[in-house]
Amino acid sequence: DTGVSQDPRHKITKRGQNVTFRCDPISEHNRLYWYRQTLGQGPEFLTYFQNEAQLEKSRLLSDRFSAERPKGSFSTLEIQRTEQGDSAMYLCASSLTRTSGQGEAFFGQGTRLTVV
Amino acid sequence: AQSVTQLGSHVSVSEGALVLLRCNYSSSVPPYLFWYVQYPNQGLQLLLKYTSAATLVKGINGFEAEFKKSETSFHLTKPSAHMSDAAEYFCAVSRFGNSGYSTLTFGKGTMLLVSP
Numbered sequence: 252d253t254g255v256s257q258d259p260r261h262k263i264t265k266r267g268q269n270v271t272f273r274c275d276p277i278s279e280h281n282r283l284y285w286y287r288q289t290l291g292q293g294p295e296f297l298t299y300f301q302n303e304a305q306l307e308k309s310r311l312l313s314d315r316f317s318a319e320r321p322k323g324s325f326s327t328l329e330i331q332r333t334e335q336g337d338s339a340m341y342l343c344a345s346s347l348t349r350t351s352g353q354g355e356a357f358f359g360q361g362t363r364l365t366v367v
Numbered sequence: 368a369q370s371v372t373q374l375g376s377h378v379s380v381s382e383g384a385l386v387l388l389r390c391n392y393s394s395s396v397p398p399y400l401f402w403y404v405q406y407p408n409q410g411l412q413l414l415l416k417y418t419s420a421a422t423l424v425k426g427i428n429g430f431e432a433e434f435k436k437s438e439t440s441f442h443l444t445k446p447s448a449h450m451s452d453a454a455e456y457f458c459a460v461s462r463f464g465n466s467g468y469s470t471l472t473f474g475k476g477t478m479l480l481v482s483p
Contacts, residue, residue: 255410284470291376293457293473294411307469342410356471358403358410 253277255359257343263365264333271329272362276345283326284356285318286342287311294342300326301348333366340364369394369460371441373474381482386430386445388477390458393439399461400441401471402432406454414456417441428452453481 256275264270276283281302286294297316298308302323312318315333320326330337340363344356374389392398399418403411415426422434432443441458455478459471 291475293459293476294471296462296470296472299470344411355413355416358412360408360410363408 255343255345255357257341257359257362259362260360261363261365263367266335266366267332269329269331270333270364271327272341272343272364274326274328274343274345274359276325276343277357279347280345280357281323281348282346282356283320284344284346285326285328286344288340288342288361289338297328330364333364335366338364338366369396369398369462369472371400371458371460371472371474373456373458373477375477376475377478377480379480379482380448382450383447386443386448386452386479388443388456388458388479390432390441390443390474391439392441392458392460394460394463396463400432400434401459401461402426402430402441402443403457403459403473404454405457405476411457414443448479448481450481450483453479455479 258273284299285297288294296309297312298318300320315331318328340361342361344358346356370393372391401416402414404414405411415424417424417434425431430445455476457476458474462470462472
């Protein structure tokens with residue numbers, strides 16, 4: 252499978268716990284994005300990387316959220332002290348820089364987080 | 368700033384009927400526009416994109432969309448609906464920021480229901 256891979260697919264956690272999600276992009280893609288999708292809404296941009304550099308972070312990304320992309324390969328998104336409002340689908344996408352502006356982003360299947 | 372508005376959170380059609388999903392955009396720069404489809408508990412799949420080459424854009428699964436600058440619209444159509452088209456559809460615009468076109472801004476989505 253050469254698509255974008257996300258792990259885990261589902262995560263249930265208790266409020267206050269920390270969680271970490273992983274995304275493996277398509278191998279030659281240098282851009283990697285994180286989006287969040289809540290029920291009944293479209294995906295909302297959180298942050299993106301070009302290689303290992305985090306180029307932009309949304310105001311949605313509070314201090315409890317941190318994302319990394321060491322060595323420009325896979326990425327992790329960590330949420331500390333989870334709250335019920337963090338329950339959502341977290342989508343990862345990747346693209347090539349030369350086509351990213353044209354929306355050629357390939358999405359993974361997402362990680363569904365439920366905070367109880 | 369760029370944004371999209373999708374009219375109608377749900378659209379119901381009969382199998383074989385015309386599908387029309389509406390999207391209007393707002394952009395202060397020439398827009399790049401996209402339609403994505405999302406099946407239950409899945410990521411997003413690119414259906415088609417407008418990148419200024421042609422105003423009528425053909426995509427996968429028999430879908431097409433027409434860019435109308437005068438109406439700031441990018442409606443998605445399919446002549447004959449199939450049961451397998453039942454899914455949620457998202458219109459998106461490529462956001463233009465400090466580093467050029469980068470991430471996507473999505474509409475809230477339209478759920479397409481197809482009845483036999």
